[in-house]
Every structure is written in C-alpha cells, then in structure tokens.
Amino acid sequence: METIHMQGPVCPIPLKHNETIVMGHGAGGKMSQELIRDLFQQVFDYEALKVGNDFGLVPLPADLPRPGRLAVSTDMHMVTPLFFPGGDIGRLAICGTVNDIAMSGGIPLALTAGFILEEGLPMQTLAQVAASMRAAADEAGVQIAAGDTKVAEKGSADQLFINTAGVAWVPDDIRIGGQYARPGDKVLVSGTLGDHGIAVLAARGELGFDADVESDVAPLNHLIAAVLAAAPHTHVLRDPTRGGLGTSLNEITHQAKVSIWLDENRLPVKPVVQAACEMLGFDPLYIANEGKLIVICPAEEADAALEAMRSHPYGQGAALLGEVRAADPGKVLLRTLIGGTRLVDSLSGEILPRIC
Amino acid sequence: MELLRHFRSPDYARAVLDELHRITTRHWVIMEICGGQTHAIMQYGIDQLLPEKIELVHGPGCPVCVTPLELIDKALAIAAMPNVIFTSFGDMLRVPGSHQDLFSIRAAGGQVKTVYSPLDAVKIARENPDKEVVFFAIGFETTAPANVMAVIQAQNLGLTNFSILVSQALVPPAMHAILGSPENRVQGFLAAGHVCSIMGTQEYPPVAEQYRIPIVVTGFEPLDLLNGILMTVRQLEAGTCEVHNAYPRVVTQEGNLPAQAMIRKVYQVCDRQWRGIGMIPQSGWCLRPEYGAFDAEKKFDVGHIQTQESEICISGEVLQGRKKPHQCPAFGTLCTPRTPLGATMVSSEGACAAYYNFSRSGIAE
Numbered sequence: 103m104e105t106i107h108m109q110g111p112v113c114p115i116p117l118k119h120n121e122t123i124v125m126g127h128g129a130g131g132k133m134s135q136e137l138i139r140d141l142f143q144q145v146f147d148y149e150a151l152k153v154g155n156d157f158g159l160v161p162l163p164a165d166l167p168r169p170g171r172l173a174v175s176t177d178m179h180m181v182t183p184l185f186f187p188g189g190d191i192g193r194l195a196i197c198g199t200v201n202d203i204a205m206s207g208g209i210p211l212a213l214t215a216g217f218i219l220e221e222g223l224p225m226q227t228l229a230q231v232a233a234s235m236r237a238a239a240d241e242a243g244v245q246i247a248a249g250d251t252k253v254a255e256k257g258s259a260d261q262l263f264i265n266t267a268g269v270a271w272v273p274d275d276i277r278i279g280g281q282y283a284r285p286g287d288k289v290l291v292s293g294t295l296g297d298h299g300i301a302v303l304a305a306r307g308e309l310g311f312d313a314d315v316e317s318d319v320a321p322l323n324h325l326i327a328a329v330l331a332a333a334p335h336t337h338v339l340r341d342p343t344r345g346g347l348g349t350s351l352n353e354i355t356h357q358a359k360v361s362i363w364l365d366e367n368r369l370p371v372k373p374v375v376q377a378a379c380e381m382l383g384f385d386p387l388y389i390a391n392e393g394k395l396i397v398i399c400p401a402e403e404a405d406a407a408l409e410a411m412r413s414h415p416y417g418q419g420a421a422l423l424g425e426v427r428a429a430d431p432g433k434v435l436l437r438t439l440i441g442g443t444r445l446v447d448s449l450s451g452e453i454l455p456r457i458c
Numbered sequence: 459m460e461l462l463r464h465f466r467s468p469d470y471a472r473a474v475l476d477e478l479h480r481i482t483t484r485h486w487v488i489m490e491i492c493g494g495q496t497h498a499i500m501q502y503g504i505d506q507l508l509p510e511k512i513e514l515v516h517g518p519g520c521p522v523c524v525t526p527l528e529l530i531d532k533a534l535a536i537a538a539m540p541n542v543i544f545t546s547f548g549d550m551l552r553v554p555g556s557h558q559d560l561f562s563i564r565a566a567g568g569q570v571k572t573v574y575s576p577l578d579a580v581k582i583a584r585e586n587p588d589k590e591v592v593f594f595a596i597g598f599e600t601t602a603p604a605n606v607m608a609v610i611q612a613q614n615l616g617l618t619n620f621s622i623l624v625s626q627a628l629v630p631p632a633m634h635a636i637l638g639s640p641e642n643r644v645q646g647f648l649a650a651g652h653v654c655s656i657m658g659t660q661e662y663p664p665v666a667e668q669y670r671i672p673i674v675v676t677g678f679e680p681l682d683l684l685n686g687i688l689m690t691v692r693q694l695e696a697g698t699c700e701v702h703n704a705y706p707r708v709v710t711q712e713g714n715l716p717a718q719a720m721i722r723k724v725y726q727v728c729d730r731q732w733r734g735i736g737m738i739p740q741s742g743w744c745l746r747p748e749y750g751a752f753d754a755e756k757k758f759d760v761g762h763i764q765t766q767e768s769e770i771c772i773s774g775e776v777l778q779g780r781k782k783p784h785q786c787p788a789f790g791t792l793c794t795p796r797t798p799l800g801a802t803m804v805s806s807e808g809a810c811a812a813y814y815n816f817s818r819s820g821i822a823e
Contacts, residue, residue, distance in 0.1 A: 308574065309574070310574050310575060310578075367468075380462070382574075438501070438502045438503045438680075439466045439468060439502065439680070440466065440467075440468050440471035440472075440502050440503075440504070440507065440680045440684075441468060441471065441472070441503075441507060442502050442503015442504055442505075442506050442507050443503050443506060444500065444501060444502070444503045444816040444817060445815065445816055445817055447814070447815050447816075
C-alpha cells in the first residue's frame with residue numbers, strides 16, 4: 103500500500119473555472135459577479151448597467167416628439183448552430199427584438215438581455231456571442247439597460263438561450279399596425295425571401311448539399327425610419343420571421359379583415375434559396391427571414407417607399423408584391439406564374455421536407 | 459433553376475392552354491397518378507386554366523397517404539421503444555396513427571429523427587452501435603433504389619443494429635385496381651414521371667391495351683403537366699390508347715436498369731394493404747427472406763397490432779378518383795392539416811392537403 107504524505111493543509115483551492123460555464127456561475131455569488139464583471143460588463147459597458155442596481159435607468163432623449171406611447175416586445179432565441187453564415191444567436195437576439203419594437207414605427211430606446219447558459223458552455227463562445235450582440239446593438243443605436251443570467255444543468259438546455267425584451271417610443275401621431283391595412287394599399291417587401299431559414303438549415307449540414315447563402319439577420323430600425331420619411335402614411339410594418347411572408351400576410355388579413363393579392367412573378371427569391379426549396383419541397387413563402395420588412399402603404403406613396411428602401415443597404419432588393427383588396431377578407435391569394443390563382447395559407451406546423 | 463424557368467413560362471403555358479381549348483370537344487376525366495403532380499396542379503392553379511370539359515382527378519400516388527394505419531401504429535410502437543432511434547422522411551412525422559403521431563413520441567422522449575436519405579439512417583446506425591436504428595422505408599418505385607441501397611450498405615458494413623420498416627407500393631397494380639372497378643370514371647392517365655424514371659415505360663402498354671386507355675408519362679413542372687394533359691386529350695379526341703412519353707428528359711423506355719437489378723436483389727413482390735383502398739394483390743415490395751435480418755417488423759414484436767380506419771374519412775374514394783376532397787363532410791372542419799383524419803390530409807402531396815392549402819373549394823376562382 104502506498105504511503106500518504108500529508109503536507110500541511112490539504113483543503114484544495116477551488117478552480118477558477120474561467121474556461122467553461124459551471125453551475126456556480128448562476129448561483130448569485132462571487133462566481134456570478136466575476137462572470138458579470140469579467141465578461142458581460144467588458145462588452146456591455148453601458149451606464150445603466152455600471153451602476154449595479156436591480157434596474158437600469160433609461161433617460162428619455164429630450165427631443166422625443168410628445169405625447170407618445172411605449173411599444174414593448176420580448177423574444178426568445180434558440181438556434182442550432184449558434185453561429186451560422188451571416189450571423190449568430192447574439193445578433194439574432196438583438197435584431198429580433200429591435201425589429202419587433204421598430205415595427206411600431208417608433209424609436210427603439212433600450213433592450214434587456216437574459217441568458218440561460220448550459221453547464222459546460224465554453225466561456226469563449228459566450229464572449230463571442232456577447233461581442234456580436236454589442237455590435238448589433240451599436241448598429242441599431244440601442245443600449246442594453248438590464249440583464250440576467252441563469253445556468254442550467256448539462257443536458258437541460260442546448261448551450262445557450264437568449265431572451266431579449268425592448269421598448270420603443272411611439273409618438274401619438276404614428277398609427278401603424280396590421281389592423282390599419284386598407285383596400286387599395288400596396289404590399290412591398292424589402293428584399294429576398296427565405297435567406298435566413300435556408301442559411302441555418304445549410305449550416306446544420308443536414309441538407310446533403312451546400313447552399314451558398316447567408317442569413318439576412320439585421321436591425322431594420324434605420325430602414326424603417328427611411329421608409330416612414332418617404333411614405334409617412336404607411337399603414338403596416340411587419341417583419342416576416344418564423345412562418346415566413348405567407349404567415350405574416352395571413353395575420354394581417356385577419357387583423358384588418360381584408361384580402362391580399364400577390365403576383366408570384368414578383369416574389370424576390372435568390373436562385374440558391376429557390377433551388378434548395380425545390381429539392382426539399384419547401385415553399386419560400388414559409389421560410390423564415392430575420393432582416394426583411396413588409397410595408398403596406400397607400401398606393402400613392404408606394405413608389406416613394408420602394409425608392410427609400412432601395413437606397414438603404416438592407417432594402418436593395420425591395421419589390422412591390424401586390425395589393426390589399428376588400429373581397430374575400432382573411433385570405434391571401436397568389437396569381438401563379440402561369441396565370442392561375444391559389445390560396446396562400448398560414449404555415450400549419452413544422453416545415454417538413456417532402457419524401458419525393 | 460434556369461432550366462426550370464422555361465418549364466414555368468407563362469407564354470408557353472398560354473400556347474398549350476390555347477391548343478387544349480381548341481381541340482377539346484367532350485368531357486374527359488383524366489387522373490394524375492402521382493401526389494407530386496397533384497401538388498403542382500394546385501400550386502400553379504393549373505386546374506382553373508383548363509377547359510371546363512377536362513376534369514382532373516387525383517390518383518393514389520402519395521406514398522404517405524397509402525401507408526396503412528396499422529403500419530403507422532407499428533412504427534409508433536417501435537419508435538417508442540427505449541433503445542430505438544427511429545428515422546423517417548419528414549412528412550411521415552405528422553401522420554397520425556390511431557392515437558398519436560411521431561411528434562408526440564418524440565415529445566415523450568422517443569428518439570425520432572428526420573433524414574433526407576435512407577443512407578443517413580445507415581450513418582446514424584454506424585455512429586450508434588449500442589442503439590437499434592430503424593428507417594421507415596415508405597414510397598413507390600421512386601424511393602425503392604435508395605431504400606434497398608441502405609440495406610445493402612448496412613449489410614456490407616456488417617451492421618446488425620439497422621433495419622427498415624417497409625411500406626413500398628407499386629403503381630401498375632393500383633392502376634389495374636382503379637380501372638377494373640365498376641365505378642371507374644378515369645378515361646386517361648398521366649403516369650408518374652419519377653416512378654417511370656426508375657421502372658421505364660414498358661409496364662404500361664399492356665394496361666393501355668387491356669382497358670383501352672391512353673397513358674402519358676408526365677413530369678411535374680407546369681409545362682410538363684400541361685403538355686401531358688394535351689397529349690392525353692389528343693389521344694382521347696382521336697380515340698387512340700397508346701403509351702406516350704411527355705417527360706423524355708428524365709424517362710426512358712427501359713428505365714434505370716442498375717436500380718431495377720438492385721431492387722430485385724433485395725425486394726420481392728408481395729400483396730399489400732393500401733390505406734383507404736384495401737388489399738391489392740401483388741401491389742407492393744417486401745424484403746426477400748435472405749434480408750429478413752433487416753426487417754423491422756420481424757425484429758421487433760409488433761405483430762399483435764391491428765387497427766381500423768376512421769369511419770368518416772373518404773380518403774379511399776379520393777385516392778381512387780371517385781370523390782373530390784371537398785365532397786367529404788369532414789373536409790376543412792373536423793379534418794385539416796393540423797388535425798388530419800386521413801392520410802390524404804397529411805402529406806403536402808395528399809390531394810386533401812393540396813386542396814386545403816391552395817384552394818379550399820372554389821375560393822380561388
């Protein structure tokens with residue numbers, strides 16, 4: 103039997119665990135504080151966070167048009183893989199909420215960010231995601247004013263989930279929403295459909311072929327400001343994320359009790375996205391976008407709105423898709439390439455690849 | 459995509475439609491065999507553009523639709539077993555068995571994976587030697603080569619943890635069943651282009667001759683379909699009943715001979731049940747006895763499972779072209795893609811789902 107040599111106190115010094123996330127990072131003690139100080143506050147060096155209170159104070163800019171209301175939204179983000187061509191979960195989390203609140207036509211003021219981290223997540227991954235969030239927030243011109251972190255046991259969460267919430271200031275004279283679509287309005291979109299969904303599918307390596315396409319994930323608040331300057335009587339702004347354009351337009355027809363008519367030959371779809379959809383039996387109308395904007399505005403402002411979008415980096419592929427009508431309320435109808443007409447329904451569940 | 463653009467050209471489509479309107483003098487009932495064709499017809503609104511005298515009825519060629527409920531219940535039972543990874547094409551996941559679907563099995567902790575090819579299932583088996591990996595091998599002649607290839611590959615790799623649950627259906631026996639029925643209305647067939655790309659066209663002249671019916675092998679793009687319909691109507695108007703090929707860029711007379719040889723090596727013809735239709739003799743393929751080790755029905759104890767179909771659902775009559783989806787009392791109410799009673803509402807290739815998604819009876823006119 104080996105001899106045990108005792109050399110003074112043997113109580114081991116705890117490891118620092120600065121390589122991976124462990125349960126202690128979510129316990130609220132010193133390890134949590136270190137994670138916040140050494141990682142999050144390095145990237146998110148906003149005044150509201152530095153003070154260290156349970157809340158973040160967000161001063162209203164002095165030049166905000168008054169009176170007004172707050173638009174509020176929240177969004178959960180989980181995506182596999184965390185990093186994909188054109189973006190990552192961090193950029194997605196910021197843009198998702200910035201876009202949701204910007205669809206009010208208002209001015210985004212602040213965001214919050216909540217993280218659920220899976221035990222074992224490399225610290226380096228978290229740092230990369232946080233840096234990407236900061237870059238997206240800077241691009242949008244919005245600060246992150248509050249945050250929270252919890253750690254889930256290995257296997258209870260898939261690497262990293264992010265919740266973001268946000269508020270925007272909506273001056274009282276802005277009335278934008280799905281319920282305001284009117285017969286005669288034109289329906290526009292800011293660019294090609296389905297890029298994000300196909301980029302993520304391709305990045306998972308499940309397609310069995312390469313699809314050279316990047317996610318369109320982008321903050322749209324500046325694009326929206328340009329549209330509203332050019333087309334001030336815009337009735338609806340909507341970002342067609344999960345469920346795609348088809349599902350978003352269906353929501354609008356139900357809200358406003360109108361129908362929307364589309365021309366299939368006007369739908370902007372990248373050839374690589376179209377090809378991937380053909381092979382899998384998908385319809386680009388139902389594939390997710392993360393940086394596209396639907397604009398529904400009076401016919402007389404449609405050209406100006408299109409022009410404004412096309413002058414912006416995120417709206418270069420903008421297109422007129424069709425129009426709003428009074429008949430057949432609640433329906434989206436599509437004039438097909440060869441002149442037939444078909445119903446475009448909402449997506450009913452998960453998109454499933456077809457057998458043959 | 460550039461090639462496809464020509465097969466979706468509005469100008470060419472108009473020219474074919476004009477010709478169809480010019481030559482059609484009588485009411486004709488034409489069946490497109492394949493669910494992919496039904497889907498394209500509805501997707502492009504082709505049915506609305508045809509002369510009123512041409513009636514399209516939708517055939518039994520949706521592999522998801524004709525898979526018997528009993529086999530789906532067996533699939534669910536296998537997928538729920540603790541040591542099994544159950545793999546399937548995507549649209550099979552939503553198909554309801556008697557009580558649940560593969561989604562609910564997955565939610566309850568079963569390992570259910572969507573694959574794009576049966577060979578991916580073999581790969582999963584290789585990577586998980588301690589699990590039983592089962593692939594749901596459904597389909598017509600089109601999917602058979604890849605399905606048997608998976609078995610051959612598993613055998614070559616010496617895998618003992620891979621098996622397939624077979625539901626392979628054959629088109630020509632279904633055509634016999636439809637044409638031999640006293641209630642048959644079908645006067646012309648658009649044969650399924652992709653089935654013929656494997657099997658060729660030589661199975662069809664005897665059918666055309668026996669039932670005095672024109673058969674035109676047809677593809678899936680709008681122009682393919684319109685051209686197939688035109689070639690069928692020309693024959694109907696002229697009173698001829700031959701087999702023509704309107705999909706020569708893909709289909710040859712002899713078909714894919716190496717694929718056929720591989721299928722014969724692994725599969726043998728057998729009787730099979732068709733959901734909604736019933737038993738059709740010699741209408742399917744099953745594994746040859748020497749490949750019995752790869753047969754999931756033998757490997758897992760599911761022989762006791764027996765199931766009855768829904769009494770309201772008319773999918774059998776829809777699959778045989780006797781009724782249209784919207785003639786079903788449950789269509790769009792009790793039965794929708796989210797709550798399907800029969801398989802024709804489940805797959806995007808199913809006639810009921812195509813009607814529901816793209817037209818919902820008369821809306822889009």
